Amino acid sequence: MNLDKLKYKPVKILPNLGEITSVSPSNIALVKYWGKKPVQIPTNPSISFTLKNCHTQTSISFKKSNSFTFDFYIDGKPDTSFIPKIDSFFNRIKDFTPFLFKYQIQINTKNTFPHSSGIASSASGFSALSLAITQLEQKITDISNEDKFLKASYLSRLGSGSASRSLYGPCAIWGHHEDINNSNNEFAIPHQDIHSVFKNYQDTILIIDKGVKKVSSTDGHNLMHDHPFSKERFSQAKKNLKETISILKKGNLEKFIAVTESEALTLHAMMMTSNPYFILMKEGTLSVIEKVWEFRKSSDVPLSFTLDAGANVHLLYPEKYKQSVLNFIEMELIVYCENQQYICDEVGSGANIIKENYA
Ligand code: PMV
Numbered sequence: 001m002n003l004d005k006l007k008y009k010p011v012k013i014l015p016n017l018g019e020i021t022s023v024s025p026s027n028i029a030l031v032k033y034w035g036k037k038p039v040q041i042p043t044n045p046s047i048s049f050t051l052k053n054c055h056t057q058t059s060i061s062f063k064k065s066n067s068f069t070f071d072f073y074i075d076g077k078p079d080t081s082f083i084p085k086i087d088s089f090f091n092r093i094k095d096f097t098p099f100l101f102k103y104q105i106q107i108n109t110k111n112t113f114p115h116s117s118g119i120a121s122s123a124s125g126f127s128a129l130s131l132a133i134t135q136l137e138q139k140i141t142d143i144s145n146e147d148k149f150l151k152a153s154y155l156s157r158l159g160s161g162s163a164s165r166s167l168y169g170p171c172a173i174w175g176h177h178e179d180i181n182n183s184n185n186e187f188a189i190p191h192q193d194i195h196s197v198f199k200n201y202q203d204t205i206l207i208i209d210k211g212v213k214k215v216s217s218t219d220g221h222n223l224m225h226d227h228p229f230s231k232e233r234f235s236q237a238k239k240n241l242k243e244t245i246s247i248l249k250k251g252n253l254e255k256f257i258a259v260t261e262s263e264a265l266t267l268h269a270m271m272m273t274s275n276p277y278f279i280l281m282k283e284g285t286l287s288v289i290e291k292v293w294e295f296r297k298s299s300d301v302p303l304s305f306t307l308d309a310g311a312n313v314h315l316l317y318p319e320k321y322k323q324s325v326l327n328f329i330e331m332e333l334i335v336y337c338e339n340q341q342y343i344c345d346e347v348g349s350g351a352n353i354i355k356e357n358y359a
Helices: 083-093 098-102 122-140 145-159 161-165 217-222 230-250 253-272 283-298 319-336
Strands: 017-031 046-064 069-074 103-111 171-174 189-191 202-206 304-307 313-317 342-346 352-358
Touching: 017 122, 017 161, 017 230, 017 253, 017 304, 046 122, 046 161, 046 202, 046 230, 069 083, 083 098, 083 122, 083 145, 098 103, 098 122, 103 122, 122 145, 122 161, 122 352, 145 161, 161 171, 171 230, 202 319, 230 253, 253 304, 283 304, 283 313, 283 319, 313 319, 319 342
Parallel strands: 069 103
Antiparallel strands: 017 046, 017 352, 046 103, 046 171, 046 342, 171 189, 202 313, 202 342, 304 313
16 A cells, blocks of 8 residues: 555645544444454454444644643533544654654644443544644644544544544445455545435444443453454455445345444454453444344334444434334333433444634
């Protein structure tokens, strides 16, 4: 991959100060990325639905300075718990964004989804931050809008792999696949060739467990290195990606259900067969899966589930079944949700800039 596009080529002088605000959503993988090589290179390609309602809004305010510093605020309050992650992110992106290091910056961020809901904010958080940074780059370079997003995806990947996919909607592909044009390991590409049924596909996220995961995604990815089934898994993911692309185009819901549920369970099977093995699903996760299968059998609703690296369950279904699924959740699934909590989301269109000013 020729990464020349990513080089910083200033043509104007840096603004003295300013503020840029971006918004970026979370995403849910249909074909899962699980396993990576340094630095943040996926061992298999993945595809996701970009979400709409679960998003992060991030403002960076910047002021020229002789030394680089940054402060980080969540919901208006200073937060030090994310500093090490952001610090390592800044170290990784340094060579691509030297302009950033000419400033003192303040990052203000807020999520639409509740803290400690078990929904990771890393995808929306790193993609929002990255887009704000490349927006500043666009102010001082000739970078096109297309390349601004491409670079934001590249930078996001260095923060959290799956974040690279959040820039683009309705779907995004990240990771090289020999049969998919422009697919690559460095940044995600938008995937728009999807049937109308998927354009506003619903994702209702049942919060089964709000707790901090016992094994982090980073540790889980690393356990794929010596995993007895890794080779098979990586080739299965490639095959499933190709199939998913065709399913998304044709709108074949039966096949969609089969591939996405198999992907979710395979992800967790990889965890259960790692060394050391671990389980992130909870009893409620399995009960919900059973109930979804029963409901699907006894109704005409093509409801399916997927999982990320945690206990929460994402319920996926076409918009026209929203009311019957919500009734089903209220009647039968809510007992498995911590504090009866669930979040209604749907497929969305990706990240954007909502405000900028410079002096
Ligand atoms: O981006 P990470 O390191 O948080 O890993 C995400 C892994 C999964 O959510 C399980 C799958 C995926 O492709 O998003």
